[in-house]
Amino acid sequence: MMRLKFLIILMITIWIALIGRVYYITILKGEHYSLLALKNTIKEEPLLPVRGTIYDRNGNPLAVNRLGFAISLSPHLSRGAALQELDAVLDYFLSIVPAQEDKETLKARYLKADSFYGHDPVELVPFVSYELILPWFTRLSLNKNIHISPTTLRHYPNGNVASHILGYVSRADRTNKTLDPISKTIGFHGRNGIELYYNKELQGQLGKRVFQVTALNREIEERERTEPSQDQDMVLHLDIRLQRYIHDLFQNNDQSGVVLVMDLENGGIIAAGSFPEYDINKFVTGISVAEWGEMVNDLRHPFTNKIVNSFYPPGSVIKPSVALSFLESGQITLQTEFNCAGAFAFADRYFRCWRGGGHGDINMQRAITESCDIYFYRGSLLAGIDNISRKLVEHGFGVKSGVDLPNEFIGIVPNKEWKMERYHKSWFTGETLITSIGQGGFLATPMQVLSNISLIATGKKITPRFAKKFQNKDIEVTYTTPFSESDKYYIDVIRQSLFDAAKTPRGTAARAMMPLPISVAGKTGTAQVVGIPQGVRARMSEKEYEFQMRSHAWFMGYAPFENPRYSLVVLVEHGMSGGAVAAPLAADILRKMIELGYFKETKKK
Numbered sequence: 001m002m003r004l005k006f007l008i009i010l011m012i013t014i015w016i017a018l019i020g021r022v023y024y025i026t027i028l029k030g031e032h033y034s035l036l037a038l039k040n041t042i043k044e045e046p047l048l049p050v051r052g053t054i055y056d057r058n059g060n061p062l063a064v065n066r067l068g069f070a071i072s073l074s075p076h077l078s079r080g081a082a083l084q085e086l087d088a089v090l091d092y093f094l095s096i097v098p099a100q101e102d103k104e105t106l107k108a109r110y111l112k113a114d115s116f117y118g119h120d121p122v123e124l125v126p127f128v129s130y131e132l133i134l135p136w137f138t139r140l141s142l143n144k145n146i147h148i149s150p151t152t153l154r155h156y157p158n159g160n161v162a163s164h165i166l167g168y169v170s171r172a173d174r175t176n177k178t179l180d181p182i183s184k185t186i187g188f189h190g191r192n193g194i195e196l197y198y199n200k201e202l203q204g205q206l207g208k209r210v211f212q213v214t215a216l217n218r219e220i221e222e223r224e225r226t227e228p229s230q231d232q233d234m235v236l237h238l239d240i241r242l243q244r245y246i247h248d249l250f251q252n253n254d255q256s257g258v259v260l261v262m263d264l265e266n267g268g269i270i271a272a273g274s275f276p277e278y279d280i281n282k283f284v285t286g287i288s289v290a291e292w293g294e295m296v297n298d299l300r301h302p303f304t305n306k307i308v309n310s311f312y313p314p315g316s317v318i319k320p321s322v323a324l325s326f327l328e329s330g331q332i333t334l335q336t337e338f339n340c341a342g343a344f345a346f347a348d349r350y351f352r353c354w355r356g357g358g359h360g361d362i363n364m365q366r367a368i369t370e371s372c373d374i375y376f377y378r379g380s381l382l383a384g385i386d387n388i389s390r391k392l393v394e395h396g397f398g399v400k401s402g403v404d405l406p407n408e409f410i411g412i413v414p415n416k417e418w419k420m421e422r423y424h425k426s427w428f429t430g431e432t433l434i435t436s437i438g439q440g441g442f443l444a445t446p447m448q449v450l451s452n453i454s455l456i457a458t459g460k461k462i463t464p465r466f467a468k469k470f471q472n473k474d475i476e477v478t479y480t481t482p483f484s485e486s487d488k489y490y491i492d493v494i495r496q497s498l499f500d501a502a503k504t505p506r507g508t509a510a511r512a513m514m515p516l517p518i519s520v521a522g523k524t525g526t527a528q529v530v531g532i533p534q535g536v537r538a539r540m541s542e543k544e545y546e547f548q549m550r551s552h553a554w555f556m557g558y559a560p561f562e563n564p565r566y567s568l569v570v571l572v573e574h575g576m577s578g579g580a581v582a583a584p585l586a587a588d589i590l591r592k593m594i595e596l597g598y599f600k601e602t603k604k605k
Contacts, residue, residue, distance in 0.1 A: 041212050042223065046185050049204030050152060052232025054166065054194060056240040057270065057468060063166055063195065065152035067130045071097075072121035074145040078114040086110065089145045096136045097128060121147040127285070154188070154195075154284050158240060160277040161247045164305040165238065165269075165405075165466060167193025168280040182206055191283065192305065194236070194466060196406045201470055204229035235469040237268030245592045249585060250275040256300040257552075257572040258307055258446040261589065264454060264564050266477045267462040269403075270598075271589070274306040299548065300573075308401075308408040311443035312571065315527030316371045316578070317554045318392060318438040320456055320494050322380070323364050325391035328486040331382035334493060337361045340374035351377050351433055354526065368497035371508045371524065373437050380436035385427065388436060389415035394482055396451035397444050402463040402478075411448055414441035439528060450569045453556040456494065457521070457564040459483050498523055499561045509555060512583035516590055518599050521564075522557025524578030550574035555582035559590060559599070566598065 054063035071093070077086040090103050106124055113122045133140070133148070140146050154169040169188050177184035182203060190199035207228035212220045246259050250273065261271040278295060287295075295303050304310055326332040342358035344351045353359065353373040359366070367375035380388060393399060398413035412418065414435050416427040434440035447464065455461050462479040469475060483491070498521035501507035503514055508524040528551050553575030558567040568586055575581035593599060 041214070041220075042210060043213055044208055044210045047207030047209055047226070047228045048186055049206065049228035049230070049232065051154065051169065051188075052202040052204065052234055054202075055233065055235045056238045056243075057236065057268075058239065058241075059235075060240045061157055062162065062236065062238070062240065063169075064155050064157065066127075066155045068127045068151055068153055069130070069133045069148050070123060070151040071125040071128060071140075072123045072147040072149065073110060074147070075114055075118050075120065075122055076116070077145065078111050079116075085145065089143060092143055093124075093140070093146060096139055097133065101125075127151060127153040156280050158244070159281060160279045161240070162238060162243050162273070163193075163277040163280045164274040164307065165193050165236075165272050166280060167191055167195035167197075168283045169195050170283055170286070193405060194234070197404050198234060198467065198470075202232050202234060204232040231471055233471070234467055236466050237263065237266075237270050237468045238272070238466065239270050239596070241596060242271040242589070242592060243273065246271055246273050246589060247275075247277065249588060255572050255575070257575070258310075258569070259571075259585075259589065260307065260446055260450045260569045261593070262450055262454060262462075262464055262567045264458050264462065264558065264567055267465045267479070268468055269464055269466050270566075272307060272466070274304070274310075276300050276302040278302045305405065306446065306571075308403060308405050308445050308447050311409060311411060311445065312552055313440075313442055313527040313529075314397075314438040314444040314449060315525035315552070315554055316373075316437060317449055317523050317525035317556050318397070318442070318444075318452070319368055319371065319376060320498065320523060321392055321395040321397075321452060322376060322388055322436050323368055323494060324395075324487055324490060325388045326364070326379045326383045327490050328391065328484065329383040329387040332364070332379055334364055334490070336379075337363050338367075338375050338378040340372050342374075344374050344377050346377070346381075346433065347430060349430060365493060365497045365500070366506075368494065368523070369500040369504065369507050371501075376436040377433045380432045381429070385415050385432040385435060388432070389413050394484070395455055396448050396461065397442075399448075401445075401447045401451045403447055404464075404466050408447070409445050411445055412441055412443040438525065446569050446571050449554070449556050449571075450567060453523075453558060453569065454567040455482070456491070456498070457558040457567055459488070459491065495521060495561070498557070502557060503561075508579045509557070509583040509586075511579065512587040513557075516587060516594075518559050518590065518594065519561035520557055520559045520590065521561045522555060522583070522586070524583055525552075525554030525556075526576070526578045527552045527554060529574070548574060550576050553578045553580075553582040555586045557586060566593065 051065055053061060053065065056062055073089055076082060077089070086107065090106055094103060110122055110124060137148065140148060156166060168191050170191050172183040172187055172189040176189040180189065183189040185206060186203060190196040190202065195202065205228060207226045209222060210224035211222045214220060242261070250257065256275050259271060259273045260269065262269050282291065339361050340353055340359040342353050342356050354371065358374070359370055359372045362372050362375050392413045398411050400408045400410060414431065419425055419427050431440055435442055450464065451461065459481060460479045461482050465475060467475050499519065502509045502520040502522040504510055509522045513520045513522060529549050553572040555570045555578055558564045568589060570582045570586045572581050572585065
């Protein structure tokens with residue numbers, strides 16, 4: 001009897017506890033658990049924006065998005081009996097769509113990405129072209145384990161033309177995903193050039209879709225939708241017609257180097273090339289190991305953006321700015337003459353002029369026009385390195401130009417402080433002499449040379465820009481006026497000497513520029529190569545070494561002389577002579593600009 005009572009009491013206690021728990025869950029905590037249940041059935045997925053198209057100044061597409069499809073497979077096919085189903089699906093897919101990768105590669109990719117806890121399809125092929133997939137779309141869709149979703153792939157219609165300017169888009173790496181959450185979601189990020197510098201603007205902002213699903217992950221209804229940003233298009237100042245012409249000039253002559261052409265009214269770069277160029281389309285989906293090795297080992301460095309990421313001794317193109325430092329020092333006037341006998345003895349060395357017979361007695365204006373080295377050697381001893389280096393920095397050397405390209409180099413303007421900081425050694429007077437003609441430790445980027453000649457032409461330091469419009473709005477032009485009062489007083493004489501260099505018989509650029517039907521001012525330069533890095537030298541043959549030790553050829557100038565509108569810089573690596581190699585290329589580019597209508601008046605001056 002006592003046992004029966006005990007069992008009855010126990011049963012009643014259990015039922016009371018159960019009823020209490022049900023009351024607690026359904027009544028007291030009902031709202032809380034209802035919200036949790038609802039939350040477990042609500043999913044959110046991002047809506048990806050379409051990357052902005054990049055156009056040239058005339059509306060020609062430079063970077064577009066090709067329409068296509070991504071192929072994914074259902075999850076949880078990587079274990080047990082499902083592996084056989086995975087093999088069958090892959091065989092089915094490859095029997096229909098010719099793939100660039102074999103079955104084992106695709107299978108390994110799936111097995112690596114599939115997760116027991118994942119419920120979303122596993123991406124197998126990130127992009128298949130619209131044209132290729134469309135005829136087989138229906139057959140593929142019949143397989144329940146194959147999922148086809150629309151996507152885009154970056155494409156560059158002009159191949160290797162303007163490759164260093166545009167850069168490219170490829171899969172985001174760990175650093176990109178850490179620094180840029182949007183790139184983590186999209187999966188792609190800009191590399192190099194405009195694609196990297198303006199990545200945030202071009203990729204846009206994510207949207208999102210909130211929807212309710214069942215316990216089996218089947219969608220019931222959409223609760224909320226925010227569309228991704230629209231219209232990330234960008235227009236550049238570049239003219240692809242001129243760009244392609246310059247590309248062909250360098251390719252046909254098998255030359256390497258740099259060309260820059262800038263609109264002096266707004267700083268817009270209408271043509272820019274770092275040669276040789278490379279096909280950026282190969283990098284969108286991934287370049288092969290063999291192709292990458294060939295590019296890296298190419299002594300012409302096709303992957304380097306030489307516009308802002310390579311240093312060169314500038315040679316004689318710095319002479320106009322050095323001349324202004326002479327005048328500002330107060331030690332030299334426009335009337336000061338030095339005798340050039342072809343060589344100049346200082347300490348235990350001979351410093352030679354490019355003209356072996358010398359220039360005779362020569363003043364500043366003639367020294368710039370005829371590029372007399374002896375004049376600048378002697379003048380530098382009076383002016384001193386402090387005056388020279390300060391003026392060169394004022395005129396754009398040793399500082400960034402501010403151009404909208406990533407990782408712009410600063411360069412080197414040698415002086416006493418620089419040498420002591422870098423080498424812990426004192427400055428020698430002989431170093432002042434070689435610095436005055438752009439040699440020795442002096443290193444500059446082609447973009448700095450462009451900034452320098454543009455400043456001389458206009459008196460304004462204009463920030464160079466590739467981007468012209470974004471979202472159909474003009475990008476602001478910025479400039480400063482760094483000319484000192486001394487510069488303003490003497491600049492017309494400097495400009496006249498540059499005009500004489502291009503348009504009078506004794507000028508170093510005259511043979512190339514005189515036939516042009518426009519007035520041009522310019523300066524040539526021939527810069528000696530001081531040395532070759534040991535790692536590069538080790539890969540050279542004797543013939544290649546001889547070539548790599550040849551001087552670089554420079555030309556910088558602007559036109560028209562009376563009313564400067566465009567500036568340009570040409571650098572031919574190992575071209576040996578600025579007057580014989582770089583200046584003729586510059587003349588060809590100016591002729592093409594005349595043909596394209598950039599110069600309205602072409603009457604010969």
